[in-house]
Amino acid sequence: MGQYAAMAQDSSKGSSTTVRGACHHDCPDTCVWDTTVEDGRILSLRGASDHPTTAGELCPKVNRLVDRVYDPARLLRPLRRVGPKGSADFVPISWEEAIAETSQRLTRIIEGPGPEAILPYSFAGTQGAIQMGVMASRFFATVGSSQIHRHICGVTAWLGAADVLGTPYGIDPEDLRHSRTIILWGTNTRLTNRHLWPVITEAREAGATIVVVDPVATATARAPEVDRFVQIRPGTDVALVMAMIQVLDRESLTDGEWLSAHTTGWEELRSSAGEMPPERAEMITGVPADTIEWLARTFATRRPAAIRTLIGAEHHLHGRELLRAVTMLPAVTGAWRDRGGGLARSTSVYFDEALNHDPPVEAPRVFNMASLGRVLCDENLAPPISALIVHNSNPAVTCPDQNAVIAGLTREDLFTVVIEQFMTDTARYADIVLPATTQLEHLDLVPAWGHMYLALNRPAVEPLGESLPNTEIFRRLASAMGFTDPALAESDEELVRGLLNSRHRILEGITWERLSDNGWARLNTDGPPPERPAMRLSALQYAGEATGPDRAVDSDPTSPLRLLSPKTHVRFLNAQYGGSKAHLPERSDPGVRLNPRDAADRGIVGGESVEVFNDRGVLTLTAELSADVLPGVVIVPFGWWNSHTPQQRSVNALTNPEAPGGLGSAAFFDTWVGVRRATSRPNPHL
Ligand SMILES: Nc1nc2c(c(=O)[nH]1)N[C@H]1C(S)=C(S)[C@@H](COP(=O)(O)OP(=O)(O)OC[C@H]3O[C@@H](n4cnc5c(=O)[nH]c(N)nc54)[C@H](O)[C@@H]3O)O[C@H]1N2
Ligand SMILES: Nc1nc2c(c(=O)[nH]1)N[C@H]1C(S)=C(S)[C@@H](COP(=O)(O)OP(=O)(O)OC[C@H]3O[C@@H](n4cnc5c(=O)[nH]c(N)nc54)[C@H](O)[C@@H]3O)O[C@H]1N2
Ligand code: SF4
Ligand SMILES: [Mo]
Numbered sequence: 001m002g003q004y005a006a007m008a009q010d011s012s013k014g015s016s017t018t019v020r021g022a023c024h025h026d027c028p029d030t031c032v033w034d035t036t037v038e039d040g041r042i043l044s045l046r047g048a049s050d051h052p053t054t055a056g057e058l059c060p061k062v063n064r065l066v067d068r069v070y071d072p073a074r075l076l077r078p079l080r081r082v083g084p085k086g087s088a089d090f091v092p093i094s095w096e097e098a099i100a101e102t103s104q105r106l107t108r109i110i111e112g113p114g115p116e117a118i119l120p121y122s123f124a125g126t127q128g129a130i131q132m133g134v135m136a137s138r139f140f141a142t143v144g145s146s147q148i149h150r151h152i153c154g155v156t157a158w159l160g161a162a163d164v165l166g167t168p169y170g171i172d173p174e175d176l177r178h179s180r181t182i183i184l185w186g187t188n189t190r191l192t193n194r195h196l197w198p199v200i201t202e203a204r205e206a207g208a209t210i211v212v213v214d215p216v217a218t219a220t221a222r223a224p225e226v227d228r229f230v231q232i233r234p235g236t237d238v239a240l241v242m243a244m245i246q247v248l249d250r251e252s253l254t255d256g257e258w259l260s261a262h263t264t265g266w267e268e269l270r271s272s273a274g275e276m277p278p279e280r281a282e283m284i285t286g287v288p289a290d291t292i293e294w295l296a297r298t299f300a301t302r303r304p305a306a307i308r309t310l311i312g313a314e315h316h317l318h319g320r321e322l323l324r325a326v327t328m329l330p331a332v333t334g335a336w337r338d339r340g341g342g343l344a345r346s347t348s349v350y351f352d353e354a355l356n357h358d359p360p361v362e363a364p365r366v367f368n369m370a371s372l373g374r375v376l377c378d379e380n381l382a383p384p385i386s387a388l389i390v391h392n393s394n395p396a397v398t399c400p401d402q403n404a405v406i407a408g409l410t411r412e413d414l415f416t417v418v419i420e421q422f423m424t425d426t427a428r429y430a431d432i433v434l435p436a437t438t439q440l441e442h443l444d445l446v447p448a449w450g451h452m453y454l455a456l457n458r459p460a461v462e463p464l465g466e467s468l469p470n471t472e473i474f475r476r477l478a479s480a481m482g483f484t485d486p487a488l489a490e491s492d493e494e495l496v497r498g499l500l501n502s503r504h505r506i507l508e509g510i511t512w513e514r515l516s517d518n519g520w521a522r523l524n525t526d527g528p529p530p531e532r533p534a535m536r537l538s539a540l541q542y543a544g545e546a547t548g549p550d551r552a553v554d555s556d557p558t559s560p561l562r563l564l565s566p567k568t569h570v571r572f573l574n575a576q577y578g579g580s581k582a583h584l585p586e587r588s589d590p591g592v593r594l595n596p597r598d599a600a601d602r603g604i605v606g607g608e609s610v611e612v613f614n615d616r617g618v619l620t621l622t623a624e625l626s627a628d629v630l631p632g633v634v635i636v637p638f639g640w641w642n643s644h645t646p647q648q649r650s651v652n653a654l655t656n657p658e659a660p661g662g663l664g665s666a667a668f669f670d671t672w673v674g675v676r677r678a679t680s681r682p683n684p685h686l
Contacts, residue, residue: 016043020519021457023062024126024439025573026153028310028346028450029195031058032520035440035460042066042440042460051520052174053195053451060570064582065440069464071580075420075427075435076465085410088428095466095476102432103480105415106143106387113383115144116364121372123150125392125576126470128444128457129355130495132392135471135488137358142483146385147363149663152370152398154346154449156314156664160323161345164331164536167353169529170345171306171336172452177202178340181298181305183211184226185326186237186313188218192567193310193450201225203340209302211295213237216564216635217628230295234562234633234669235316236285239542241325243281243289244296245273245332253300255334263331265537272539284542286630300333304340311346312566315668317660318543331535350523351447351454353530356502368659370666373401376408391419391436391470396426397575397641400655400666403617419473422579425642435467442469443492445499445515452523454507456496456515471495506530560672561598563612564629565638565651572639578650579641590640590650592621594675595631599623602675609678612636614671617653619645620678634675 016038023031032051036043045066049056058065078098083089093101109117120140126132140147149155161168176182177199190197204210204225212221213230221229232240248254249270259266278289285292299305307326314323327343335341367375372395376385388409399405409416409429418430427433441464444457463469468476471492478488490498497512510521567574569583577583592612594604604610606625611618612634621636629635636651644650656667 015039019458019460020048021439021460022444022446022455022520023058024128024131024444024446024457025061025576026124026127027573028193028448029053029059030127030446030448030450030453030455031062031195032453032455033058037460040461042069045440048519052453055195055198057195059194061573061577061583067582068580069438069440071422073422074464074467075422075433076467077435078466079430079433081431085412085429086406088423090433095468098432098434099476099480102417103477106477107481109386109415110143113386116146117383117386118143118145119148119367119375119385119388120145121148121369121388121390121393121395123152123369123393123398125394126439126444128439128446129499130492131442131444131470134358134495134499135474135490136391137361138485138487139474139478139483141361142478142485142488143481144364146365146367148367148369148372151368151659151664153665154311154314154348156319157309157311157323157345158349159664160314160320161327161343163320163324164327166533166536167529167531168327168345168349169532170347171340171342172525173308173344173347173450174199174452175340176200176306176308176344177206178338179203179304179306180206180208180340181211181302182208183213183295183299183307184220185213185307185309187308187310188214188220188312188566189308190220190223191218191570192312196308196450209298211298213240215630215633216566228291228294230287230291231630233284233286233630234564235318235322236542237313237322238318238325238540239276239281239284240287240292241329242273242276242540242542243278243292244299244329245269246276247278247293247296248300248332249273251297253297254332255337258334258337259331262336263535263537266332268539269328269332269537272541276542299329299335303335304338305333305335306330306341306344308344314665317658317667317670319667320660320664321540321543325540328535328537328540331537346449347452348447348449350452350506350525351449354454354502354504354507354523355445355447355499357499368662369395370400370657370659371662372399373404373408373657376411376414377404385414387415387417389417389419390426390430394424394426394575396424396429397578397639397650397652400652400657400668401616402649402652402655404657419470421467424575424579434473435465436473437463437467437469441467442471443496445496452525453520454510454515454523455520458516560614560674561594561632561634562669563651563654563671563673564633564635564669565655565671566635567639568635568637569639575639575641578639579643587622588644589622590637590644591624592675593624593626593629593635595627595629595633596625597631598634598675599625602677604675604677610675611678612654612673612675614654614673616655617647617649619647619649619651619653621645623675634673
């Protein structure tokens, strides 16, 4: 048994063994699983029945993970580019050659234009703590490279909640079982957070009122357990919250005692809400005034009352204000008093606090990751980017303003290294591709953002082929570049033990030994949160519909439509599986969903080919008419790889990369497009 699968085995039955691990996906559920292994090969993978949220069940994305590990399309050897960029024309090389070439190229850049010409780019392809970051961060800190803000997901929501709460601790999502009103606010729980659904159902069975606030009639909005679906115009939630607060104030449903003991700024908030009577909010949001009144009264009186939100609603220019509004509402009614009352958001903040992360390092330059296209194409940067090192991410699909990203990746003078499991749309543009292990082949410590359980993922089998964990790849690069800091040579077990060594009270008693034994442990979060300063309330302002350069869609004779591109596919996790035959539907086209009225205005019938376009790009897609979307709104699903349109592009060819102030996620959903009957050749994939 080799170095990565050592200490992997939990229990033996005959010749097969069971190995406990945890899901790596950027999914709030962080399920724990048991792998059955025989003769060094994985036979099956099952959800752990003793893990409180997994409860014995994984999901349609991961049920076929074993096939994915053994997929013949897995990258199992280092590769060097021989064809043009983007052609995916590579030849295999040895690890020695790959590491030598990469380290020499990087060293030449450090000695030439300087280390800030090197840009690492990564996200949460695995959200296991050590494979996601620790060793890579140490490596790039030693290089002194430029850095990215890893802000594409969740940081806008974090900022909005932090504006009100300080450190934005929310309530334990499992406490929603005690709630009697639950507002699922801009979150598609049944699709994106499915292991929370039993908690929602349990609350409903005990008499809770379940409300969904979303512009789209999602699978969640249509669930039989949902009592009321509030279909709101995108980006207008601030007006809805202001009107709700006006109703609460008018009807003396605010909690004065709570407000004076735990908040500041109530008078400013109250007077700003005075400018938004429900009738005005109805004009802005499209939500009837009497529904707004009902929602305010229900939230104040059917208690405990909680709001559940995650990430999707943040993808707006005013996303921070939207999240700030939603965070203030439970303070106004004193909802936090009750167990099961308050705001249930990402729990990542508890894990960030608990684990012993390296202190942050000052980088010479930091770019928002959503601006990758602009950064790669900017010749006036001093110095311009000469090398891009990607791991755990597929920016050619997931980053906004895709045509700019691909123009950057096509630059002949850019040295690109992609560490990947599959030949993604990004890897196709690499000079060097380095094969990465999957979660079943490497060790990791897996925090969660949808619950309070920390998990240890033990490798079930040895790395396939020549693939290596991200940690080992950065150890080898560090050594080849002559870096001698012992922190760059720590083993995976040392890295995990280091993270656990925080002495924080919410991690007390959670040791390597305990996790090795059981696979998971609940953080000690049952007491009050580590820090809850007075909640900072202040005036809200509805800033009007966001505008952007792409609003001028001149060639559409009718008014432009707003494009949303949320997650929609039960077998995709972001862009993972978007290139996998087994996970794709038969009709291999993401499609565009539009309201029958907008289709009629444009002479479009369902099933025909249309072009969706703006000044960033164009996609030819099949029109799907659906009253699930409001007039004026269209959806092109996110996650499909670029080969599914004749343009070889996906929805991010159209999306807005703006991140206000360079902070937080991009305004993916503040994108305007025209839609017209297709004039170009039909999609060859249909
Ligand atoms: N239009 C639009 N765009 C969006 C979004 C949207 O809703 N709409 N959502 C945004 C959000 S919320 C997110 S989180 C981002 C996600 O953006 P990404 O993080 O880029 O998306 P993933 O598809 O999860 O890609 C991760 C890649 O990591 C690889 N990977 C997985 N495990 C490992 C590993 O152990 N080692 C290595 N080296 N690689 C690994 C996978 O093969 C995969 O190709 O997309 C954003 N983009
Ligand atoms: N099956 C599956 N599960 C996933 C993922 C996946 O790709 N597939 N991705 C994972 C990741 S990385 C993330 S970040 C989470 C995201 O989890 P969620 O935040 O639950 O999901 P999203 O689809 O990003 O967005 C949620 C909802 O926000 C709505 N929305 C958009 N604009 C507005 C607005 O202005 N106001 C309101 N009220 N609602 C709005 C969208 O219509 C959408 O239904 O899901 C995770 N889970
Ligand atoms: S993707 Fe999410 S729901 Fe599926 S197994 Fe992983 S953590 Fe669980
Ligand atoms: Mo995300």
